Amino acid sequence: MPQPLNYLKETASQTAGPYVHIGLIPAMAGFDIFEKNFSNVLVTPNTQGERITLEGRVLDGSGSPLRDVLLEIWQANAAGRYNHPADRSVGALDEEFRGWGRAGSDFDSGLVTFETVKPGAITDKAGRKCAPHVNVWIVARGINIGLNTRLYFSDEEAANAADPVLNLVEPPVRRSTLIAKRGERAGKVVYTFTINLQGPEETVFFDV
Amino acid sequence: MNAQAPIPALQDPRFNRPEPFTPPLRDGGFFQRDRSIHPPAHAPGYKSSVLRSPRQALLSLENSISEITGPVFGHNDLGPLDNDLIRNYAKDGDPVGERIIVHGRVLDETGRGVPNTLVEFWQANAGGRYRHKKDTYLAPIDPNFGGCGRALSDDTGYYYFRTVKPGPYPWRNYVNSWRPAHIHFSVFGSGLAQRLITQMYFEGDPLIPVCPILTTIPDKDALDRLVAPLDLNASTPFDSLAYRFDIVLRGQRSTYFENRPEGN
Ligand SMILES: [Fe+2]
Numbered sequence: 001m002p003q004p005l006n007y008l009k010e011t012a013s014q015t016a017g018p019y020v021h022i023g024l025i026p027a028m029a030g031f032d033i034f035e036k037n038f039s040n041v042l043v044t045p046n047t048q049g050e051r052i053t054l055e056g057r058v059l060d061g062s063g064s065p066l067r068d069v070l071l072e073i074w075q076a077n078a079a080g081r082y083n084h085p086a087d088r089s090v091g092a093l094d095e096e097f098r099g100w101g102r103a104g105s106d107f108d109s110g111l112v113t114f115e116t117v118k119p120g121a122i123t124d125k126a127g128r129k130c131a132p133h134v135n136v137w138i139v140a141r142g143i144n145i146g147l148n149t150r151l152y153f154s155d156e157e158a159a160n161a162a163d164p165v166l167n168l169v170e171p172p173v174r175r176s177t178l179i180a181k182r183g184e185r186a187g188k189v190v191y192t193f194t195i196n197l198q199g200p201e202e203t204v205f206f207d208v
Numbered sequence: 209m210n211a212q213a214p215i216p217a218l219q220d221p222r223f224n225r226p227e228p229f230t231p232p233l234r235d236g237g238f239f240q241r242d243r244s245i246h247p248p249a250h251a252p253g254y255k256s257s258v259l260r261s262p263r264q265a266l267l268s269l270e271n272s273i274s275e276i277t278g279p280v281f282g283h284n285d286l287g288p289l290d291n292d293l294i295r296n297y298a299k300d301g302d303p304v305g306e307r308i309i310v311h312g313r314v315l316d317e318t319g320r321g322v323p324n325t326l327v328e329f330w331q332a333n334a335g336g337r338y339r340h341k342k343d344t345y346l347a348p349i350d351p352n353f354g355g356c357g358r359a360l361s362d363d364t365g366y367y368y369f370r371t372v373k374p375g376p377y378p379w380r381n382y383v384n385s386w387r388p389a390h391i392h393f394s395v396f397g398s399g400l401a402q403r404l405i406t407q408m409y410f411e412g413d414p415l416i417p418v419c420p421i422l423t424t425i426p427d428k429d430a431l432d433r434l435v436a437p438l439d440l441n442a443s444t445p446f447d448s449l450a451y452r453f454d455i456v457l458r459g460q461r462s463t464y465f466e467n468r469p470e471g472n
Contacts, residue, residue, distance in 0.1 A: 006319075009429070030341040074277075144247035164272075206269045208269050
């Protein structure tokens with residue numbers, strides 16, 4: 001027998017269940033307990049960058065919206081810099097932007113919204129240019145391990161065409177499942193998206 | 209009016225505290241996730257997973273800066289009672305139930321503590337009822353129990369909180385499906401790829417081997433690692449029992465392998 005490597009094993013995932021709101025968004029469960037709460041608003045009045053709304057739904061294999069899903073997003077700031085010590089790229093940090101938020105879907109419509117800024121293009125550690133994108137993590141009843149996907153932006157066609165991750169997606173027709181569509185509503189920029197858990201237009205999910 | 213004597217404040221129950229240390233910043237990719245120890249997305253015995261499980265293969269990504277990084281939290285995000293579920297929603301007395309302390313370390317697969325990471329937890333009350341507008345189980349709401357809390361691990365990855373032991377509850381899967389007593393956990397780690405939601409169970413619970421959610425886990429050892437043992441040494445005499453629950457997140461390479469300025 002060779003020497004044992006003695007790595008620990010990752011703790012197994014379990015579903016977040018139908019009552020995930022209690023722990024992560026107690027106001028949605030129907031009560032107020034914490035002095036400070038996390039939310040779907042990533043911006044302060046002083047955050048740099050173009051204000052955008054992300055709005056979408058997660059659909060199950062029957063095409064019905066999940067009404068008990070929770071999404072978290074993680075993104076770079078308008079200068080393309082993540083607010084994390086491991087990002088040593090050149091874009092300026094924005095003290096008014098953590099780059100993270102969470103939202104539960106509406107219990108009736110299934111709509112999920114985030115108020116944020118459009119992220120800048122990222123230069124990763126290998127020096128590759130990456131198209132602006134928002135990283136999305138999805139948990140719910142019936143989802144046994146959190147799902148990772150991304151949202152890219154429909155008005156970034158050239159950057160999307162050169163993006164190293166989008167270019168990994170085969171067949172290319174599936175790349176469109178990762179693109180949020182730019183529109184306007186009451187003078188505000190709204191990107192809309194649909195995440196399909198199954199079916200012919202199943203969204204691309206990543207093993208990160 | 210609360211006629212009770214004041215209950216003692218929650219104190220760090222740990223003995224033999226390791227010295228603090230400042231780990232070097234790691235910014236390489238995370239170890240590949242071993243999916244064989246996790247439940248599959250499609251696990252028909254847990255019926256809700258059938259329509260909610262992707263059917264295409266996941267696209268494997270070498271970690272880029274988007275997955276190596278993740279949100280950073282600090283004590284400013286928390287309130288002073290956030291890790292004390294006996295007190296953080298108390299209105300006119302203590303919640304009903306067995307008083308317990310849950311403590312442990314957030315580690316990575318190399319055994320290193322994961323410092324300053326946010327750990328969130330939520331649970332049913334002692335009767336198995338959740339404080340949630342969608343929970344209609346006949347067991348009563350406890351007016352003094354909210355059922356959620358959070359903690360930031362310290363510089364060695366250690367966390368702890370105080371609560372009451374949750375009760376088992378029935379749910380719609382088969383006609384007679386019951387969840388073992390459990391506490392839900394959400395953990396961040398230092399990068400997005402470490403993000404994890406799981407559930408902690410209690411040593412000796414006879415509902416564990418028949419739970420359709422717990423048994424989605426294909427690996428017996430992985431399942432056993434979700435079961436917290438009674439930790440009598442960390443209990444507070446005449447006050448609270450303790451359970452120990454360590455959480456292991458993915459390990460991380462020290463430096464990004466496509467760009468090794470120091471030849472690490
Ligand atoms: Fe539960």
